[in-house]
Amino acid sequence: MxxxxxxxxxxxxxxxxxxxxxxxxxxxxxxxxxxxxxxxxxxxxxxxxxxxxxxxxxxxxxxxxxxxxxxxxxxxxxxxxxxxxxxxxxxxxxxxxxxxxxxxxxxxxxxxxxxxxxxxxxxxxxxxxxxxxxxxxxxxxxxCRVSSVNALEQASLSYSSLAGWEDRGQLSAFLDLTRACWRTRAFGDFWSYMLLADGAVDIAAEPELSLHDMAAPSIVVEEAGGRFTDLTGRPGPLGRDALATNGPLHEEILERLTPPN
CATH class of the missing domain: 3.30.540.10 (Fructose-1,6-Bisphosphatase, subunit A, domain 1)
Structure with missing residues (x-):
């Protein structure tokens, strides 16, 4: 190749x-x-x-x-x-x-x-x-293959911290998302995305990131069958934040985490 x-x-x-x-x-x-x-x-x-x-x-x-x-x-x-x-x-x-x-x-x-x-x-x-x-x-x-979970109530979500969501004014929306999921854990950093690629986690989201944080994890997630976008839905690691999922859950979570106008 x-x-x-x-x-x-x-x-x-x-x-x-x-x-x-x-x-x-x-x-x-x-x-x-x-x-x-x-x-x-x-x-x-x-x-x-x-x-x-x-x-x-x-x-x-x-x-x-x-x-x-x-x-x-x-x-x-x-x-x-x-x-x-x-x-x-x-x-x-x-x-x-x-x-x-x-x-x-x-x-x-x-x-x-x-x-x-x-x-x-x-x-x-x-x-x-x-x-x-x-x-x-x-x-x-x-x-590596992502999971086939297609409902939030069956999904496992991983994140890094809550402070960034609060800084964005989205803490309430993020906490609502965690409550809708089956399980949440703060595995954090690269580990969230690699667990997603392994099929052990279904959602990973972070509100503040740089290109060097996302470039390598993004291709691993995508080649494992998942999606990697910023919080507006733009594919790839060029934003300042990230949402990675197994695919079926992506659009619903983007809607839940859409930044306020």
Missing amino acids: AHDDDLRFAHVLADDADAQTTSRFRAADLRVETKADQSPVTDADKATEEAIRRTLSRARPRDAVVGEEFGSEGYGARRWVIDPIDGTKNYLRGVPVWATLIALMVEDKVVAGVVSAPALSRRWWAARGTGAWTGRSLSSATR
């Missing part, structure tokens, strides 16, 4: 990232700073993104890079979108639910992505048109 080589290369990048992140996980001397947006960043976040960028500069020198910690570099139709540690707050507290997110976009479309969670011994990946897969490596993988 068109992007098989890019996907294999993304796995190489993820292998290097895993070595960086696991070596600093639960380290007694882990250094933590506070960014301008008041979110934390560790020396592991920075070192991992720097390592990915070095490899990209050697192996894909014509490709642009967009990373959470060091911004945009280069120009062109192809750009790699990197989140070195998604779930930094988990990482710095010793919670093993965090991952490196690596995606390749061509123009405005994600064509390949890897989500690597080494502390969980799991990885998820997808290339456009080839399905979504999970396992420890390319040679040890099973196909």
Whole structure:
């Protein structure tokens, strides 16, 4: 397929990232700073993104890079979108639910992505048109498929926090949605979307996100048979928020979460 080589290369990048992140996980001397947006960043976040960028500069020198910690570099139709540690707050507290997110976009479309969670011994990946897969490596993988749940009263919903919904003036609408669902849990971050791709969760929604949070998870969800849009229904990861579902539930939830005029 068109992007098989890019996907294999993304796995190489993820292998290097895993070595960086696991070596600093639960380290007694882990250094933590506070960014301008008041979110934390560790020396592991920075070192991992720097390592990915070095490899990209050697192996894909014509490709642009967009990373959470060091911004945009280069120009062109192809750009790699990197989140070195998604779930930094988990990482710095010793919670093993965090991952490196690596995606390749061509123009405005994600064509390949890897989500690597080494502390969980799991990885998820997808290339456009080839399905979504999970396992420890390319040679040890099973196909990801979303659930077939088609009623909210039977659906499981995952989210990250309530504060963002309150900031948007949508806390009441979101709480109403949680009450309509069979089950709700705040798995959060990449984990919500990967559980959705695995068929274990049916809905994942977040009110405040960036491209690096969404690019890799979005293609995994879509190639597993789900839908990934912003809260206005625009497909893909280019909005500032996200709704991912197994498909049948999507329109009803968009209607429930439509921002007020």
